[in-house]
Amino acid sequence: MSVLLPPAQVAIVEVAPRDGFQSIREPLPTADKIRCIELLIDAGVTRMEIGAFVSPKAIPQMADTGELVAAFADRAAMRFSALVPNLRGAELALAQGVRELVFVVSVSESHNQANVRRSVAESLEELARIVALLEHDADACLRLDLGTSFDCPYEGTIAWHQVDDVLSRARALCGNLHLEVALCDTTGRATPYQVAEHFRQLVGRHQAPRLSWAFHGHDTYGMGVANALFAIHHGATAVDTACAGLGGCPFAPGATGNTATEDLVYALNGGQVYSGIDIARLLVAADAIAALPGGQSASHLRQVPRDRIR
Numbered sequence: 307m308s309v310l311l312p313p314a315q316v317a318i319v320e321v322a323p324r325d326g327f328q329s330i331r332e333p334l335p336t337a338d339k340i341r342c343i344e345l346l347i348d349a350g351v352t353r354m355e356i357g358a359f360v361s362p363k364a365i366p367q368m369a370d371t372g373e374l375v376a377a378f379a380d381r382a383a384m385r386f387s388a389l390v391p392n393l394r395g396a397e398l399a400l401a402q403g404v405r406e407l408v409f410v411v412s413v414s415e416s417h418n419q420a421n422v423r424r425s426v427a428e429s430l431e432e433l434a435r436i437v438a439l440l441e442h443d444a445d446a447c448l449r450l451d452l453g454t455s456f457d458c459p460y461e462g463t464i465a466w467h468q469v470d471d472v473l474s475r476a477r478a479l480c481g482n483l484h485l486e487v488a489l490c491d492t493t494g495r496a497t498p499y500q501v502a503e504h505f506r507q508l509v510g511r512h513q514a515p516r517l518s519w520a521f522h523g524h525d526t527y528g529m530g531v532a533n534a535l536f537a538i539h540h541g542a543t544a545v546d547t548a549c550a551g552l553g554g555c556p557f558a559p560g561a562t563g564n565t566a567t568e569d570l571v572y573a574l575n576g577g578q579v580y581s582g583i584d585i586a587r588l589l590v591a592a593d594a595i596a597a598l599p600g601g602q603s604a605s606h607l608r609q610v611p612r613d614r615i616r
């Protein structure tokens with residue numbers, strides 16, 4: 307049995323402003339979002355999915371993403387990204403000055419249909435158009451979120467070779483772009499061993515100089531932190547989490563919030579893994595986010611008396 311040595315650092319991508327705020331039925335006032343984002347930045351967050359350029363009919367909670375990007379345009383140290391499901395979203399994001407686009411396509415046909423009303427093949431055609439747009443933009447980069455990489459709410463368990471199929475087709479379109487591939491546990495049903503197996507198989511098959519790996523997980527079955535750690539130990543250099551454990555895809559019935567940022571930071575701190583995040587300040591942000599009306603937070607650390615958190 308091999309001994310797990312902690313990596314020196316892990317990049318945390320804070321997704322509460324996107325995955326979290328979209329899960330609150332009544333769209334939040336923009337000012338409340340801005341206040342929470344400021345607290346997250348104060349805590350040391352440097353990468354953040356700030357919102358989504360999607361149809362306001364599909365996800366009305368994201369309709370103010372452009373305003374949020376504008377409100378934080380002067381934060382040069384921040385790496386903001388935004389989710390886009392189609393060319394239209396990519397054009398809007400780039401026009402607002404977003405440098406990192408998160409293109410989402412699900413591995414399972416039925417979740418892709420429910421989420422973006424397209425077949426996987428149609429989504430990949432959209433990706434090809436987005437890549438053509440990015441090729442003219444030297445400092446823009448692409449995150450590929452592969453939804454339902456482990457489990458689909460409609461089709462059940464997803465095998466690694468199904469992910470490999472969609473990833474291979476997507477990579478063939480991406481040319482020489484900087485690409486971060488995220489295996490997404492949309493429903494939170496993955497187990498750490500399944501996460502390890504998918505990363506081992508896929509990282510082994512897809513090696514390239516401008517390719518890096520990420521994990522996006524939900525904590526529905528309490529596996530969130532363990533899944534993230536197994537991903538980190540099998541090739542992921544970035545992990546998506548949401549402060550206060552908010553979050554959930556409206557098209558993934560039964561799934562609960564994202565893995566809480568504070569829970570993962572606590573685990574990383576135990577191994578002296580650098581994330582740049584101050585846990586005490588993060589808990590201030592978590593309290594503010596958990597207090598938002600209509601949100602369902604799910605963080606372990608917030609329940610622990612503060613004087614017992616190191």
Ligand code: COA
Pocket residue numbers: 358359360361362363364365389391392394395396398410421422423453555556
């Ligand atoms: N941003 C803003 N508006 C958009 C848009 C975008 N990226 N893409 C489409 N629209 C608008 C269109 O202009 C059109 O508006 P209109 O009715 O006023 O003319 C309307 O949305 C429908 O456009 P259409 O191209 O027919 O899209 P659709 O109804 O087939 O929906 C998506 C497809 C992808 C736009 C929609 O399903 C979507 O935004 N999904 C997002 C899902 C998501 O974010 N899930 C959670 C994250 S995993």
Ligand code: ZN
Pocket residue numbers: 325492522523524553554555564
């Ligand atoms: Zn998610």
